[in-house]
Each structure stands twice: as structure tokens, then as C-alpha cells.
Amino acid sequence: MTYRNILIVKLSAIGDVIHALPVATALKKCFPQARITWVVEQPAYDILTNNPYIDEIILFEKTKFKSLAGFYRHAPGFINVLRERRFDLALDLQGLLKSAIISFLSGAPQRLVYCNAREYSDKIGKKVCGPNSDGHIVERYLDVVRELGCKIDEPEFIVNITEKETALSNAIAKQAGLDLAKPFVVLMPGTNWPNKCWPADKFAQLADKLFESDLIPVFAGGKADITAMKEIIRKSAVLPIDLIGKTSLKQLAFIIKNARAVVAGDTGPMHLAAALNTPVIALFGPTDPNRNGPYGTGHLVLTTGRFCQGCWRRRCPDGKDCLADIGVREVFEAVISLVRL
Template sequence: MTYQNILIVKLSAIGDVIHALPVAPALKQCFPQTRLTWVVEPPAYDVLTNNPCIDEIIVFEKKRCKSLAGLYRYAPAFIRELRERRFDLALDLQGLFKSAAISWLSGAPERLVYCDAREHSDWIGKKICGPNLKGHIVERYLDVARALGCRAAEPEFIIKITAAEFAQAGAIAHQAGLDSKNPYVILMPGTNWPNKCWPADHFATLAGKLFASGLIPVFVGSAADQNAMQAIQGQSAVPLLDLTGKTSLKQLAALIKNARAVVAGDTGPMHLAAAIGTPVVALFGPTDPRRNGPCGPGHVVLTTSHACTGCWQRKCLKELECLVDISPALVYQSLVKMVG
């Protein structure tokens, strides 16, 4: 079986889109003449830009569909844009109602959905449960490509950072006081779940240890992480280089690419670092690193000692500070071994 036009539906979040990235080269190697289109929401759009395996990116503006009036105005043009491509296969890698609806509205006669489908999305596509059902999420997504006969032996992450994006990142860092020729470590205090966050005083202590050893601690994140950053600054005994809210996603990728290492919880930029190939010390509590850990060699995963680790609860039902028992000393020791 061959395909002329394949649609991938993986809308959000940033980490989830990064996990699905290896599906694109797997499909292109299997079906080199196929035109590959990816539907994504705006926050994760930059992950896909300039990817040679993706022929077209269609942005789904979910915010415009929050009311009936907005849906009425937005949906017809969006559906028409999908139908004009004449897809013969749609892969729903999101497994939610909204992604299933896009897969169905595309008009593709063949629709596959990956195994963890929810919200009855498997009613619209054929559910694919491969050999990695209990394995890493990257392998689960690749099992959908394998079900089509694609080999997909090793995950291949393609994230293209342009020379302009490297230059912009360098200028932002320089303005903040970072000489990128000096060795630095990226610290990411923000996550999208409260109980994925490492305590502010731990970040402050780690920053002091790094500063004393000649490694510059550089804090990054979105504008939403600035409150967490203020708490860290209030407890730090050393000056901190704060770039939270100051970079685009690709500019952040450029900074990560040139860093010696990254320290972060289970968050999109952590998975960005792993995909780029920068070594990561990943801090895990409520989520399971066997499913969501940094993909690839050279990383270290530190997990809280609580018996309830891997509970998959956004807020701790026991009111514990989930990651508090992962000490700054342990993280620092892991970094020293990592960077040599």
C-alpha cells in the first residue's frame, strides 16, 4: 500500500509534539513520494518549522472555537483547507475528541489513532496498539507508523534551528550578561503541573553550587514562570541570569543546544533539550519516566522516593511537596559526572 497525502494530527502540548516528531521521518523513509501535512496548535508550531520531512503545517486555532459563534465563523474555512489536500490517510496521534474530529473532517478514507485514545476518539479511527503499549510514549507513536509497514528502528528527532535563531538567542543572552563562550547550565523552574516543580530553595542552592564551580546557571522558561523565578531569586546567595519569558521556542532551543547540560522537571522544554541532544538531569515525581522520561542516551533521571510516585495526579492528593526529597547535592553530583 502506498499513500499520496498523509495527515498527522498532533496538536499540543510542546512536549507531546516533540515526542511525535520521529513519526515524520519514519513515514518519509517508508513512503518517500508522500506529501506529509501536520496539523498543530500555535504554541507548538515552532517545533515543526523548517523540518524537511514535513511538507506543510496547518495551524488549528482552538481559541477561535470556544463559542458557537466563533466555531461557525472559523470551521468552514478550516474544513475546506483540509479537504482541498485530498488526504488518503490520517494519523490521529492526539487521541482526543478534537483531534478525532479533525481526522474525520479531513475526508481521509483511512484513519488510524494511537492506542491511548480517549474521549471515544477510537470510534472515528482504527486503534493501533503495538508492542510498546507499556513502553516510552515515543515508541508508542512510532508503533502507528510501524503498523503501516514502516521500519522505524530508532527514533529520529529533527528540530531545525536557523542561523538567525542562533544569532537572536546569542544577542538575548549577551544583553542579559551571558558570554556564551563560558560554560553554562540551563535550569528550568517551570512546569505545567504544580507537583512537577522542584522547590525554589533547591534551585537557589543548586545555582550557588554551579556558580562556585565555574558553571554559569542560566534560568529559562515562559513568561508564566516568572513568579517561580522571583521566588528563586529571593532565596539565592549568588546573582542569577534570568531569561524567563525572553525567548521564543526556537531561540530557547539555540540556547539549550550550546549549554553543557539542562536541569528540569517533566516539561516540554526538557523534552526539547533531549531531542536536540543536550544532556538532561530530569526530575520526576507524579509522572512515570518509563513513559515520559528524556528520550535517548546520556541523560540522568532522578525520581522522588515517595511510594506514590507516578500517580499521574496534577495536584497531590496527599498535599506533599512531591520533589522536595531530590536534593540539590544529588542533582549537582549528577551534573558534575555528566559534564566532566
């Protein structure tokens, strides 16, 4: 069967949208005549721009639909935008009620939802559980494409950094005192779960050890990480380079692409680094690296030694600092082992 208009619904989070990037490439290669449209929320929008395998990006502005009045005001226009495209296939890779509703409202007669669908989203689309239903999330998403009879050799992560974004990234780096020609390591102190974060004092100690080894520590992340960064600066012997809250996603991608390695917890920028083939030292506690670890080869995963590792809880019920038992020396040696390969 062939398709003319295919809709991908993957709204958030940044890491999950990055995981789904190979779906667009695989669909376009399998159905080159098809127009690929992606519905996404604002935080991850930037990562999809200028992708040659995505013909259109539709922004879903969630805040407009939170109130009943907002829903009545904005829903008709959004539905019209979807229906005008005349989709014949919709892939719900979010697997939640809101994404299922978008898939349904698109009018696509064929709707597929990936294996881990929740909130009754599998009642709106056909649930696809392929051979990787217990494997990495990238492969789970691609199983939905395989259900269509498409052959996928090697997943492709397309992150297109334009000349303008490159120029802006160079300017930001220069202003921060970072010489991109010198060896540097990107450190990501923030995550969206409190218990995914490695302690600030350990990041400070790691930064000092990197300086001693002629590797420049560069801290990056979103504005939500500014408080953690202040603590890291306060506890560092040498003032590290601070890019926290100073880059867009594409600018961050440029910085990461030029780094020797990235140290991070289970967070979107960590998955961005893996997608860009920059070596990653990933620090895992409450989540499962078999499902959510850095995709591909050349990365290292360090996990907490606790019996409850992989509990999938946003906050520890016992008040434990989940990643605290991952030592600075352990992380430092992992960095050195990847940088010196």
C-alpha cells in the same frame, strides 16, 4: 500500499509534539512521494517550522472554536482547508475527541489513532497498539507508523534552527550577560503541573553550587515561570542569568544545544533538550519516567522516594510537595557526573 497525502494530528503540548517529531521523518522515509501535513496548535507551532520532512503546517486556533458562534464562523473554512489537501491517510497522535474530529473531517479514508486513545477517539480511527504499548511515548507514536509496514531503525528528532534564529539567540544571550563560550547549565523551574515543580529554594541553592564549580546557571522557561524566578533570585547568593520569558522555542533550543546540561522537571523544554542530545537531569514525581522520561541515552532521572510516585495527579490530594525530597546535593552531583563525562 502507497500514500500521496498524509495528515499528522498532534496539537499539543510542546513535549508531546517533540515526542511525535520522529513520526514525520519516518513517514517521509517510508513514503518519499507523500506530502506530509501536520495540524498543530500555536504553542508548539514553532518547533515544527523549517523541518525538511514536513511539507505543510496547518495551525489549529483553538480559541476560535470555543464558542458556538465561533465554531459556526470558523469551522467551514477550516474543513475546506483540510478537504482541499485530499488526504488518503490521517494519523491521530493526540487520541482525544478534538483530534479525532479533525482526523475525521480531513476526509481521509484511512485513519489510525495511537494506543492510548481516549474520549471515544478510537471509534473514529483504528486504534493501534503495537509492541511498545507499555513503553516510552516516542515508541508508542512510532508504532502507528510501523502499523503501515514501515521499518524504523533510529528515531530522528529534527529541530531546524535557522541563521536568523541563531543570530537572535546570540543577541539575547549577550544582552543577558551569558557568554556561550563558557560552560553553563540550563535550569528550568517551571512545569504545567504544580506538583511537577522542584521547589524554588532548591533551584536557588543549586545555582549557587554551580557557580562555585565554575558552571554558569542559566534559568529559562516561559512567562508563566516569572513568579518562580523572582523567588529564586530572592533566595540566591549570586545573581543567576535569567532568560525566563525572553526566548522563542527555537531560540531556547539554540541556548539548550550549547549548554553542558539541563535540569528540569517533566516539561516540554526538558524533552527538547533530550531531542537535541543535551544531557538532561530530569526530576520526576507524579508522572512515569518509563513513559515520559528523557528519550535516549546520556540522561539521568531522579525520582521522589514517595510510595505514590507516578500517581498521574496534577495536584497532590495530601498536599505534599511532591519533589521536595529530591535533595540539592543529589541533583548537583548528577549534573557534575554528566558534565564531566
